Amino acid sequence: MSPGAHERGRAASDHGRTPDAEATVSLSGVPRRRALSLAGLGAVGAASAVGITGSVLRTGGTAAANAAAAVPFFGAHQAGITTPAQDRLHFVAFDVLADRRSDVVDLLRAWTAAAARMTAGHDAGVTGAVGGMAEAPPDDTGEALGLPASGLTLTVGFGPTLFRDASGRDRFGLADRRPPALADLPRFPGDALRPEISGGDLCVQACANDPQVAVHAVRNLARIGFGAVSVRWSQLGFGRTSSTSRTQDTPRNLMGFKDGTRNLKAEDGALLRRHLWAAPGDGPAWMDGGSYAVTRKIKMLIETWDRTSLGEQETIIGRSKGTGAPLGRTAEFDPPDFALPGADGDPAIPVDAHIRLAHPDQNSGAHLLRRGYNFVDGSDGLGRLDAGLFFIAYQRDPRHQFVPIQHQLARTDTLNEYIRHVSSAVFACPPGVRGPDDYWGRGLFG
Amino acid sequence: MRAHRLLALSTVGALGLVGLAACDKSTSDTPAAGGPITVNASDSGCEISVNRASAGPVTFKVTNKGAKVTEFYVYAAGDRIMGEVENVAPGLARELRVELPAGTYETACKPGMTGRGIRATFTVSGSAQPLTADAKLKQATDSYSRYVQSQTAALLEKAQEFVDAVKAGDVAKAKALFPVARTYWERIEPVAEIFGDLDPKIDGREEVIEEGMEFTGFHRIEKDLWVTGDISKSGPMADRLMADIREIVAKANAEQLSPLNLANGAKELLDEVATGKITGEEDRYSHTDLWDFAANVEGSKAAVAALRPVLEERAASLLSTLDTKFAAVDAALGKHRRGDGWKFHNELSQADLKELSDAINGLAEPISQVAAVVAR
Numbered sequence: 176m177s178p179g180a181h182e183r184g185r186a187a188s189d190h191g192r193t194p195d196a197e198a199t200v201s202l203s204g205v206p207r208r209r210a211l212s213l214a215g216l217g218a219v220g221a222a223s224a225v226g227i228t229g230s231v232l233r234t235g236g237t238a239a240a241n242a243a244a245a246v247p248f249f250g251a252h253q254a255g256i257t258t259p260a261q262d263r264l265h266f267v268a269f270d271v272l273a274d275r276r277s278d279v280v281d282l283l284r285a286w287t288a289a290a291a292r293m294t295a296g297h298d299a300g301v302t303g304a305v306g307g308m309a310e311a312p313p314d315d316t317g318e319a320l321g322l323p324a325s326g327l328t329l330t331v332g333f334g335p336t337l338f339r340d341a342s343g344r345d346r347f348g349l350a351d352r353r354p355p356a357l358a359d360l361p362r363f364p365g366d367a368l369r370p371e372i373s374g375g376d377l378c379v380q381a382c383a384n385d386p387q388v389a390v391h392a393v394r395n396l397a398r399i400g401f402g403a404v405s406v407r408w409s410q411l412g413f414g415r416t417s418s419t420s421r422t423q424d425t426p427r428n429l430m431g432f433k434d435g436t437r438n439l440k441a442e443d444g445a446l447l448r449r450h451l452w453a454a455p456g457d458g459p460a461w462m463d464g465g466s467y468a469v470t471r472k473i474k475m476l477i478e479t480w481d482r483t484s485l486g487e488q489e490t491i492i493g494r495s496k497g498t499g500a501p502l503g504r505t506a507e508f509d510p511p512d513f514a515l516p517g518a519d520g521d522p523a524i525p526v527d528a529h530i531r532l533a534h535p536d537q538n539s540g541a542h543l544l545r546r547g548y549n550f551v552d553g554s555d556g557l558g559r560l561d562a563g564l565f566f567i568a569y570q571r572d573p574r575h576q577f578v579p580i581q582h583q584l585a586r587t588d589t590l591n592e593y594i595r596h597v598s599s600a601v602f603a604c605p606p607g608v609r610g611p612d613d614y615w616g617r618g619l620f621g
Numbered sequence: 622m623r624a625h626r627l628l629a630l631s632t633v634g635a636l637g638l639v640g641l642a643a644c645d646k647s648t649s650d651t652p653a654a655g656g657p658i659t660v661n662a663s664d665s666g667c668e669i670s671v672n673r674a675s676a677g678p679v680t681f682k683v684t685n686k687g688a689k690v691t692e693f694y695v696y697a698a699g700d701r702i703m704g705e706v707e708n709v710a711p712g713l714a715r716e717l718r719v720e721l722p723a724g725t726y727e728t729a730c731k732p733g734m735t736g737r738g739i740r741a742t743f744t745v746s747g748s749a750q751p752l753t754a755d756a757k758l759k760q761a762t763d764s765y766s767r768y769v770q771s772q773t774a775a776l777l778e779k780a781q782e783f784v785d786a787v788k789a790g791d792v793a794k795a796k797a798l799f800p801v802a803r804t805y806w807e808r809i810e811p812v813a814e815i816f817g818d819l820d821p822k823i824d825g826r827e828e829v830i831e832e833g834m835e836f837t838g839f840h841r842i843e844k845d846l847w848v849t850g851d852i853s854k855s856g857p858m859a860d861r862l863m864a865d866i867r868e869i870v871a872k873a874n875a876e877q878l879s880p881l882n883l884a885n886g887a888k889e890l891l892d893e894v895a896t897g898k899i900t901g902e903e904d905r906y907s908h909t910d911l912w913d914f915a916a917n918v919e920g921s922k923a924a925v926a927a928l929r930p931v932l933e934e935r936a937a938s939l940l941s942t943l944d945t946k947f948a949a950v951d952a953a954l955g956k957h958r959r960g961d962g963w964k965f966h967n968e969l970s971q972a973d974l975k976e977l978s979d980a981i982n983g984l985a986e987p988i989s990q991v992a993a994v995v996a997r
Contacts, residue, residue: 308996311989311992371971401985402946
């Protein structure tokens with residue numbers, strides 16, 4: 176093993192995240208992808224490569240090392256929820272084609288095995304992109320060869336239609352296991368939902384610090400699923416719009432504002448227990464330790480927003496565009512003071528400002544763990560950016576969290592003039608996979 | 622063929638007296654001793670003079686006494702085609718000579734040339750010698766070569782009818798024959814594609830024609846038929862198509878195929894469906910893509926059927942997956958039948974196309990594993 180690999184491993188452990196590529200070697204033997212990448216470095220010139228890597232690591236600039244490291248796949252909760260939000264997203268929703276329950280179980284087992292491998296930086300299959308027979312298509316598609324794990328997380332969820340399809344059929348004998356919290360979302364005022372990019376029987380959220388790694392994961396899972404599932408819709412996101420850990424800076428969404436300042440974060444132990452994780456007694460036991468994801472593709476009317484004055488933009492959001500501070504306060508993390516009057520005597524944060532309407536104080540204390548991403552799907556044929564926010568929020572029970580908050584926003588938020596909700600979905604994300612013998616959803620199907 | 626016959630004889634000998642009576646009966650039905658087995662096909666029936674034979678060459682004489690054009694098939698397990706005659710017009714008789722090792726088969730008449738046909742069991746006894754692995758592969762390529770021959774024979778016939786209609790200026794008839802003639806082409810397209818220079822002349826689409834090369838073949842005439850509706854000058858183009866088809870048929874029949882050709886061909890045919898037919902690119906003027914779609918799938922199925930004994934031995938679960946997934950494709954496609962043909966591509970909704978695409982993906986992924994099984 177080259178010194179570079181050793182350094183990378185140590186740096187990752189120093190920062191509290193075990194490099195899972197090492198921990199899960201027993202899954203498959205050689206971590207093929209990384210072995211290849213190191214070979215590549217060697218060819219370029221071992222000395223200079225090691226020098227660069229070493230200096231980056233020593234100066235405590237561990238961002239690069241952390242960005243490359245593996246996130247543990249196995250655990251009580253699924254990764255990809257409180258994991259510090261990675262930079263890139265590929266989210267995919269599937270419809271189940273198979274009509275036998277055992278086919279769904281086989282798929283989930285195969286997905287779990289491939290996910291355990293890919294999140295550790297390995298190829299999707301055992302022989303890999305280049306290790307198989309010349310006559311056979313490789314069991315990994317190969318575009319991640321040489322790339323590190325890149326913080327890849329894969330998070331699975333089950334949609335309402337898995338339990339009872341649109342025609343009311345209980346295809347897999349699961350109807351009595353549907354959690355009450357996995358209720359269909361109501362229609363909200365202003366919804367412009369497109370059915371073909373909404374809903375889904377299953378979802379996979381792939382987040383990584385390298386877009387190629389996220390796309391590789393979804394592509395290989397979709398390939399494994401051919402015949403059993405069909406991709407219903409998918410969405411790429413290119414920049415996180417929330418921080419889910421206090422170690423992260425707050426990013427900006429495409430409106431140019433810091434987003435997710437008041438988000439639930441990995442460090443909020445008690446709040447997470449109260450607002451994020453399904454607990455015993457909430458519903459069916461198979462969801463204990465799981466969480467519910469709501470996704471909304473929110474298209475932004477970028478051009479009209481850009482023509483809006485700075486002052487108006489700030490009163491619509493309720494924050495200063497530069498610092499992110501709540502209006503009337505000075506620093507980003509200052510708590511907003513909704514009673515504070517502005518220069519004109521009206522509240523500094525208007526009664527219909529976005530942060531007021533979305534704030535827990537205005538929503539019976541409801542919090543969300545937001546994990547959204549900016550998206551740009553090219554342009555719309557009229558020369559306008561087809562862009563916005565792919566909103567993802569995790570929570571303990573959407574009926575008491577996302578739904579009341581969104582009702583309030585949909586009715587009164589001034590921001591609605593500049594956005595359109597075009598897709599919507601809700602998924603029950605089961606607890607984590609406990610070990611190599613476990614699989615996604617075993618509690619539900621077992 | 623000679624080996625088979627010798628094998629059959631020695632086994633019959635070993636059976637001795639016990640088997641004699643049965644042998645006497647069945648040998649009297651074999652072509653050598655008693656002439657061909659007669660098949661009287663009608664629009665609703667398929668009478669076969671005897672339903673057993675001894676191993677070796679068996680000849681069927683198929684007479685069409687119905688009003689619809691018919692076909693006659695001999696299938697092994699999994700609908701592996703051991704032999705077939707296509708396009709038996711009403712009133713005509715055709716012979717099918719087929720080499721059958723011991724086993725249970727099905728015969729089928731297909732009045733109207735559609736569906737599963739009118740089936741009956743056909744038993745061949747006498748030689749139960751298991752084949753070696755190599756012999757099974759040889760049997761696979763032989764079986765597929767027979768398929769190629771039957772398809773090319775039908776292609777020559779139907780393409781000529783199409784060409785004649787074009788030259789006669791009969792637009793309606795030429796339009797009706799266009800997808801039918803193409804069916805035989807599409808079933809064996811990967812074999813045709815071995816001959817890289819001829820394939821684009823026969824089946825090249827307008828945008829894939831290289832600079833300096835003329836746009837010819839099926840799609841050129843398709844454009845004349847459907848876009849301008851003027852085929853008064855298409856005669857020479859039709860003659861060229863026929864000449865190119867004759868040339869490729871001669872080459873295809875002379876080609877010695879390998880088992881890997883079969884395996885890859887089965888996959889390539891589905892790739893054809895996924896890239897050209899589901900998108901409606903192939904037959905963009907006529908929108909008869911579903912005829913091609915069905916023919917590609919049938920061709921793929923025929924290649925897998927030829928490999929069936931090998932797959933049974935080496936990858937039984939893969940084979941059963943393929944059977945299931947072929948059935949799923951057939952079911953999805955079957956929804957779009959209309960009469961003896963298919964709906965037009967532009968009559969299908971996006972949801973219809975997605976369902977077909979899902980079914981093809983579900984089949985193509987396991988089928989891509991076949992080549993490695995054959996190669997090992």
